[in-house]
Amino acid sequence: MPERFDRRKLLRGVAAGIIPTLVGVDVLRALQTAPLHEPGLEAVFPSDLVRELSTPFFIEDPHTGQKINVLFLNRKQLEIGKPLLITSNGFPGLLESASSIRNAGWEAYNTPLPFLVFEAPGIGNSDPLTRDQIMASRRGEFLDEVARAIGRAVRRFNLPVPNVHNPRKTTRYASRHKGQEIRVEKANMVGNSMAASLVSVLLSQAGEVGLEVEIGGEVEAVGVAPFTEPELTDRFVESGGVDPDVVWLGKLYLAWTVRNFPQQYIRAFADQFVPEALDTALTNKNLKKLIVGYAENSLLDPKRYVLPMIEDLSNKHPGKVISHEFKEDDHEIFNRSANHPYSWSSFLQQHFLK
Secondary structure (H helix, E strand, O other): OOOOOOHHHHHHHHHHHHHHHHHOHHHHHHHHHOOOOOOOHHHHOOHHHHHHHOOOEEEEOOOOOOEEEEEEEOHHHHHOOOOEEEEOOOOOOOOOOHHHHHHHHHHHHHOOOOEEEEOOOOOOOOOOOOHHHHHHHHOOOHHHHHHHHHHHHHHEEEEEOOOOOOHHHHHHHHOOOEEEEEEOOEEEEEEEOHHHHHHHHHHHOHHHHOOEEEEEEEEOOOOOOOOOHHHHHHHHHHOOOOOHHHHHHHHHHHHHHHHOOOHHHHHHHOOOOHHHHHHHHHHOOOEEEEEEEEEOOOOOOHHHHHHHHHHHHHHHOOOOEEEEEEOOOOOOHHHOOOOOOOOHHHHHHHHHOO
16 A cells, blocks of 8 residues: 655655755754754853863874864863773764754763863865875875874873954864863873774874873774675665655765765775784883773674674783673664663763873
């Protein structure tokens, strides 16, 4: 029997195809995933956190001058001696998008640690890739060059001076007006999805850039299993949390987004590099403890690739590797509410709060 025509579903489908094109799929997803009982962020978050969420700024690689866009949240926690947590929202985890700001805000709100959330070079408002980084892609060393730039920039940066006349323009304003200098010698690192892949390389180079890392965490990292570039793109489209009512429109937009992503990243993430990077980090004593997380129902095939990697690393580095399973979940672990026992917030609280 033919399905009854549903005008609301049709309008919803059209909106899902047009609205993301106009305002970005992340805005739409933020509205879809925000629980209805939650009031506006300004009504929930402390005023300091709201201000920090609204003022991204640049940190700069002193070697190349490349600027990296960041959010620095819970800054007062750094002043009282808590270790900085260096992280990213994944790609394309743009710090100007509604869902990324929402995710970063809830992470910082639920986990009293200082957060430095970065956009990788070539992504969002960070500076474009340098010539050396592009050339390194041809040698299979692209992520190494990108990670060095991030690591050098993180080690020493200045807080922004707020643009009191137009707070939304603080990002560019702060690049010309330097505030308090922050020097980072000790930090923890964590990432999810593509950001976890980059964090694994950052961990392998922590000693090189002068960072002492106690805890490193990677969840659902790309680069554990080998894929061709088209296979990797398809996996992300399949695991993109698309609304089933408008699945074809959502997948079309996600495919467009991923395929317009800097191809140097896609090419690098398709390689099986994460196990070696993590082994290097542990061998060089760049970190004291490694947390490897994976989703039970992930399309990245944890049983075939992630669990054997955890076993191998555990055998090589006894007592330093901990596994964490996100039960009954897929690659989109951010979509769980903060009070869920297997949410991203609970993962951070369990492993990074002392």
